[in-house]
Amino acid sequence: xxxxxxxxxxxxKLNITAATVSRALNNNPRISDTTRKLVMETAASMGYTxxxxxxxxxxxxxxxxxxxxxxxxxxxxxxxxxxxxxxxxPEGYNVIxxxxxxxxxxxxxxxxxxxxxxxxGILMSLSKxxxxxxxxxxxxxxxxxxxxxxxxxxxxxxxxxxxxxxEGGYVATKHLIEQGCKTIAHLSxxxxxxxxxxxxxxxxxxxxxxxLKYDEKYLLHVKSDTEAGKSAVDTLMKLDKKPDAxxxxxxxxxxxxIQRLQELGIKLPDDFCVVGFSNEPFTQLMxxxxxxxxxxxxxxxxxAAKVFLDQVSGVGKVKIEQKVELTPHLxxxxxSVKPVAKKKAK
Amino acid sequence: xxxxxxxxxxxxKLNITAATVSRALNNNPRISDTTRKLVMETAASMGYTxxxxxxxxxxxxxxxxxxxxxxxxxxxxxxxxxxxxxxxxPEGYNVIxxxxxxxxxxxxxxxxxxxxxxxxGILMSLSKxxxxxxxxxxxxxxxxxxxxxxxxxxxxxxxxxxxxxxEGGYVATKHLIEQGCKTIAHLSxxxxxxxxxxxxxxxxxxxxxxxLKYDEKYLLHVKSDTEAGKSAVDTLMKLDKKPDAxxxxxxxxxxxxIQRLQELGIKLPDDFCVVGFSNEPFTQLMxxxxxxxxxxxxxxxxxAAKVFLDQVSGVGKVKIEQKVELTPHLxxxxxSVKPVAKKKAK
DNA sequence: TTGTACGCGTTATCAC
DNA sequence: GTGATAACGCGTACAA
Numbered sequence: 001x002x003x004x005x006x007x008x009x010x011x012x013k014l015n016i017t018a019a020t021v022s023r024a025l026n027n028n029p030r031i032s033d034t035t036r037k038l039v040m041e042t043a044a045s046m047g048y049t050x051x052x053x054x055x056x057x058x059x060x061x062x063x064x065x066x067x068x069x070x071x072x073x074x075x076x077x078x079x080x081x082x083x084x085x086x087x088x089x090p091e092g093y094n095v096i097x098x099x100x101x102x103x104x105x106x107x108x109x110x111x112x113x114x115x116x117x118x119x120x121g122i123l124m125s126l127s128k129x130x131x132x133x134x135x136x137x138x139x140x141x142x143x144x145x146x147x148x149x150x151x152x153x154x155x156x157x158x159x160x161x162x163x164x165x166x167e168g169g170y171v172a173t174k175h176l177i178e179q180g181c182k183t184i185a186h187l188s189x190x191x192x193x194x195x196x197x198x199x200x201x202x203x204x205x206x207x208x209x210x211x212l213k214y215d216e217k218y219l220l221h222v223k224s225d226t227e228a229g230k231s232a233v234d235t236l237m238k239l240d241k242k243p244d245a246x247x248x249x250x251x252x253x254x255x256x257x258i259q260r261l262q263e264l265g266i267k268l269p270d271d272f273c274v275v276g277f278s279n280e281p282f283t284q285l286m287x288x289x290x291x292x293x294x295x296x297x298x299x300x301x302x303x304a305a306k307v308f309l310d311q312v313s314g315v316g317k318v319k320i321e322q323k324v325e326l327t328p329h330l331x332x333x334x335x336s337v338k339p340v341a342k343k344k345a346k
Numbered sequence: 347x348x349x350x351x352x353x354x355x356x357x358x359k360l361n362i363t364a365a366t367v368s369r370a371l372n373n374n375p376r377i378s379d380t381t382r383k384l385v386m387e388t389a390a391s392m393g394y395t396x397x398x399x400x401x402x403x404x405x406x407x408x409x410x411x412x413x414x415x416x417x418x419x420x421x422x423x424x425x426x427x428x429x430x431x432x433x434x435x436p437e438g439y440n441v442i443x444x445x446x447x448x449x450x451x452x453x454x455x456x457x458x459x460x461x462x463x464x465x466x467g468i469l470m471s472l473s474k475x476x477x478x479x480x481x482x483x484x485x486x487x488x489x490x491x492x493x494x495x496x497x498x499x500x501x502x503x504x505x506x507x508x509x510x511x512x513e514g515g516y517v518a519t520k521h522l523i524e525q526g527c528k529t530i531a532h533l534s535x536x537x538x539x540x541x542x543x544x545x546x547x548x549x550x551x552x553x554x555x556x557x558l559k560y561d562e563k564y565l566l567h568v569k570s571d572t573e574a575g576k577s578a579v580d581t582l583m584k585l586d587k588k589p590d591a592x593x594x595x596x597x598x599x600x601x602x603x604i605q606r607l608q609e610l611g612i613k614l615p616d617d618f619c620v621v622g623f624s625n626e627p628f629t630q631l632m633x634x635x636x637x638x639x640x641x642x643x644x645x646x647x648x649x650a651a652k653v654f655l656d657q658v659s660g661v662g663k664v665k666i667e668q669k670v671e672l673t674p675h676l677x678x679x680x681x682s683v684k685p686v687a688k689k690k691a692k
Numbered sequence: 693t694t695g696t697a698c699g700c701g702t703t704a705t706c707a708c
Numbered sequence: 709g710t711g712a713t714a715a716c717g718c719g720t721a722c723a724a
Contacts, residue, residue, distance in 0.1 A: 003489055004406075006717055017695050022719055032693060047487060052462045053408060054717035057399045057700050060350075064442075064463075072431065073424040073644075075627075082419040085445055094463055096410075096440045099431055116398045117410075117440055141393065143349055226631075255631060262633075281421075282628040285572075285601060298419075352701055363711050368703060378709060400701035404716045696723075701716105708711080 005048040013042060025050070056118065065093045065308065066114035068124035070102045075281055076297050077125065080149060083301020084123060091309060093120070100127040111135045115142060121308045126151040128193060145311040149304040150295075151193060159311065159322040161304045165195045168293040168328035169202025172247045172275045175291070175330055177210045179273050179338050181245035185218040185236050187229065187257070188249045199249045199277065218243055222253055229256025237264070244272055245336075251276035251283050251292055258288065258335060273336040289333035296326055351394040359388060371396070402464065411439045411654065412460035414470035416448045421627055422643050423471065426495060429647020430469060437655060439466070446473040457481045461488060467654045472497040474539060491657040495650040496641075497539060505657065505668040507650045511541045514639040514674035515548025518593045518621045521637070521676055523556045525619050525684050527591035531564040531582050533575065533603070534595045545595045545623065564589055568599055575602025583610070590618055591682075597622035597629050597638055604634065604681060619682040635679035642672055 007021040014021070016035070023031045024039035056062040067084055069077040085095050096119065098110040107127045112135070114122055121144055136155055139146045148160040176184050186203045189196035200219065207214045217239060222228035229248065233256075236243050248254040254276030258268060266272050268288060276283060279294035307322050314320060353367040360367070362381070369377045370385035402408040413430055415423040431441050442465065444456040453473045458481070460468055467490055482501055485492045494506035522530050532549045535542035546565065553560045563585060568574035578599065582589055594600040600622030604614060612618050614634060622629060625640035653668050660666060 003487075004717095007719095008717080018718080019696080019720080020694060022717095023694085026719080028720095030693065035693080047484065049458065049461050049488075051403075051464060051717050053399055053403045053464045054700090055719075057397075057403050057702095057716090058718055058720095060700075062399060071428065072418075073421065073428040075419065075421065075424075078419040078421075078424040081443065082417065082445065085418065085443060089444070094442045094444075094459065097427065097431060097443050098435070098440075099428065112395065113440065115395050118397060118399045138393070141349075259633075282631050285628050286631070287605075287633050350701095354701080364701085365703080365712075366710055368701095369710085372703080376709060381709080397701050400716090401703080402716090403700090403718090404702050404704090406716075694724085696721105698720090698722105700718090703716095704714085706711105706713080708709100 005043075005046050006051070007048070010039065010042050010046055010048055013046070014038060060118075062118045062120055063093050064096055064117060064119045066096045066098060066110075066117070066119040066122045066124075068098045068100060068107065068110055068114070068122065070100050070125065070127050072097055072099055076150075076278055076295065079297035080125075080301035080304070083298040083303075084305045085301075087302040087305030087309075102127045102129065104129045104132060108132065108135045111139060115139065115144075119144065120312065121145040121147070123147045123149060123304050123308060125149050126153060126193075128190065145308055147304050147307050147311075149300055151195060157321055159307045159320070159324075161300055161307055161324040161326065162195075163295050163300065163326045163328045165198035165328070166202040166205070168277065168295075168330075169199035169247070169249075170206045171202075171328070171330045172277070172291075172293050173203045173206035174210065175332065176245045176247060176273055176275060176336060177206065177212065179245070179269070179336060181273050182212070183218065183241060183243040184212070184245040184247060185220070185243035186247050186249075187220050187222050187232050187253050189224060190221065196249050203247055222250075224250040225252050226256030226259065229253035229258075230260040233257045233260040233264070246272075246274045247277075248274065249277045251278045251280040251290065254290055254292070254335075255282070255286070258290065262288075269334060269336055269338050273338070275330070275336050279331055284331075284333065288335055291333045291336035292331055293328045294331050295328055300326060351392050352397070353394070356385065356388050356392055356394055359392070360384060406464075408464040408466055409439050410442055410463060410465045412442045412444060412456075412463070412465040412468045412470075414444045414446060414453065414456055414460070414468065416446050416471065416473050418443055418445055422496075422624060422641065425643035426471075426647035426650070429644040429649075430651045431647075433648040433651030433655075448473045448475065450475045450478060454478065454481045457485060461485065461490075465490065466658065467491040467493070469493045469495060469650050469654060471495050472499060472539075474536065491654050493650050493654050493657075495646055497541060503667055505653045505666070505670075507646055507653055507670040507672065508541075509641050509646065509672045509674045511544035511674070512548040512551070514623065514641075514676075515545035515593070515595075516552045517548075517674070517676045518623070518637075518639050519549045519552035520556065521678065522591045522593060522619055522621060522682060523552065523558065525591070525615070525682060527619050528558070529564065529587060529589040530558070530591040530593060531566070531589035532593050532595075533566050533568050533578050533599050535570060536567065542595050549593055570596040571598050572602030572605065575599035575604075576606040579603045579606040579610070592618075592620045593623075594620065595623045597624045597626040597636065600636055600638070600681075601628070601632070604636065608634075615680060615682055615684050619684070621676070621682050625677055630677075630679065634681055637679045637682035638677055639674045640677050641674055646672060 100107040152160040191197040276292040279292040283290035446453040498506040537543040622638040625638040629636040
């Protein structure tokens with residue numbers, strides 16, 4: 001076995017021309033069955049594999065799609081990428097993975113790298129600090145499809161797949177109200193990210209729709225880890241009127257909050273309810289399983305891929321700007337379902 | 347802004363030849379500073395980006411590396427991929443992700459796809475059902491580096507990065523013995539995967555080294571989910587002499603076991619100890635945090651990347667067969683550390 | 693049905 | 709210091 005077999009090698013062996021080999025391999029109708037068969041067989045026996053690079057260079061289509069995420073090893077983004085890969089692989093696309101580490105500098109660098117690699121499309125989720133837009137215009141100038149998922153920026157001509165974060169915040173809060181909670185605190189993230197802001201607005205609207213007051217004292221902006229959840233509880237418990245529930249925009253924060261609440265001897269869900277966001281794998285594994293809003297990341301990934309495929313296969317190459325918004329679903333678990341309310345719900 | 351700018355476009359604009367532009371862009375010494383500067387500037391202003399595909403075709407080096415895993419969205423593999431990406435990105439490589447869904451058919455198909463894509467190397471973890479080896483030979487015939495991580499097959503000339511699973515099983519079991527456990531059961535997986543077999547052998551050796559009996563009654567082969575852990579406990583508790591500890595080769599199984607044990611009213615860690623394997627994110631988040639053997643997946647990914655880089659940059663292109671074995675570390679947590687033993691340890 | 697010639701975007705090897 | 713040209717591997721319009 002040799003190293004690199006090209007159609008020329010197999011042409012030479014058969015005393016025919018490379019063009020004929022190419023035709024045989026591509027099931028071109030204008031070729032005799034005997035030749036086709038002969039070519040196929042010798043190609044197989046010589047271990048020929050098509051060089052997609054050459055094909056890509058010629059056709060201008062690399063069948064490569066770039067996916068950019070902050071980190072690949074968070075369950076949310078990993079699931080999205082899985083969805084993307086599974087939707088794109090059957091269509092003959094390969095997926096290139098890039099991480100921004102939540103920095104704009106890496107985001108820009110990465111976009112350029114992918115552009116160099118001649119990807120046929122870029123699917124990405126914004127990094128937290130992203131402010132610039134020139135690198136996006138760069139993409140659009142090259143006429144290659146750009147699809148945002150989860151964290152988006154409103155750019156004309158750019159499609160996006162997100163969940164309805166407002167709705168997510170709304171149903172989570174509504175659920176807590178239905179459990180009989182009267183003073184619902186909210187732990188949010190940095191509002192420079194639309195997703196957090198939208199969840200907060202859903203929270204606010206749910207309160208108002210159900211005759212509860214919206215008081216900014218009960219809204220805290222925190223980091224997305226368990227420690228932040230713990231200190232948030234400490235802060236909240238110093239208020240004159242203590243809350244009896246928390247809607248957190250992060251499961252990790254929710255977990256930290258629950259741990260501190262339990263340390264303080266507060267009984268969940270009887271005296272206090274907590275709902276998180278993202279449906280992280282651990283939420284259902286806990287002894288006191290944590291209610292959470294599921295974002296269907298796998299579905300989001302598949303949808304982002306589909307939006308991309310629609311763009312490239314679009315009739316007349318009409319660039320349709322699709323804004324897909326998936327509906328989040330509340331998963332009720334022990335941390336927020338009171339025994340009483342359980343009966344009431346039936 | 348136009349669509350695709352090539353060096354010809356910028357050559358035409360400057361009334362020079364493409365070769366000169368290429369030289370200017372690549373800091374070739376045989377060019378005047380004025381020309382270089384002029385080219386650089388107009389290239390930037392025209393929004394030129396190098397077409398890596400053309401470069402790849404010419405040089406035979408795509409700067410693409412294929413990574414094959416069963417699933418991308420398990421924390422273990424996601425962390426490995428993160429490690430790989432982080433080590434390879436600075437070296438100018440892009441990472442293509444593929445999933446086998448634990449099937450050999452997809453594994454073979456995927457290998458061929460990557461070969462078509464002209465990747466410069468393949469880093470992979472075997473799928474559970476993998477028996478064939480012809481697709482690996484296919485890779486080797488093309489002289490492209492192949493590196494196994496975690497799940498390997500012993501093939502001449504192929505490097506691998508694994509953890510010392512024997513050691514992992516050994517330290518976990520030894521730890522349980524040191525906690526005073528006398529009858530240690532072991533929940534393993536399918537031994538057709540080396541990793542499980544090796545962990546079991548470490549378990550056995552630790553028992554023998556410390557004067558305990560190895561009895562196959564206490565060794566169960568189970569699937570890797572919580573349900574399997576629960577029913578395993580049911581099985582073990584029917585034995586004449588009930589065990590007082592479990593070493594599980596999976597954290598999920600360990601969790602299920604713990605849940606069933608608690609349902610049975612057994613006190614952990616006082617009356618029963620459990621140690622899992624993999625250090626899944628949830629193990630440290632549980633109320634009764636679970637002891638586990640950490641596999642350092644991030645490090646494993648970086649190492650796999652490094653082994654690959656060593657191969658391609660190897661002097662004289664000597665294909666060195668590296669077998670790297672990382673040392674696993676036991677993370678002791680509540681599920682296995684008895685108050686008494688704690689003092690004793692000091 | 694098959695062969696010829698060309699181009700995709702680059703870089704390298706010659707000449708000049 | 710710069711220009712012309714070949715080559716990487718492939719598909720295809722055109723000619724035969």
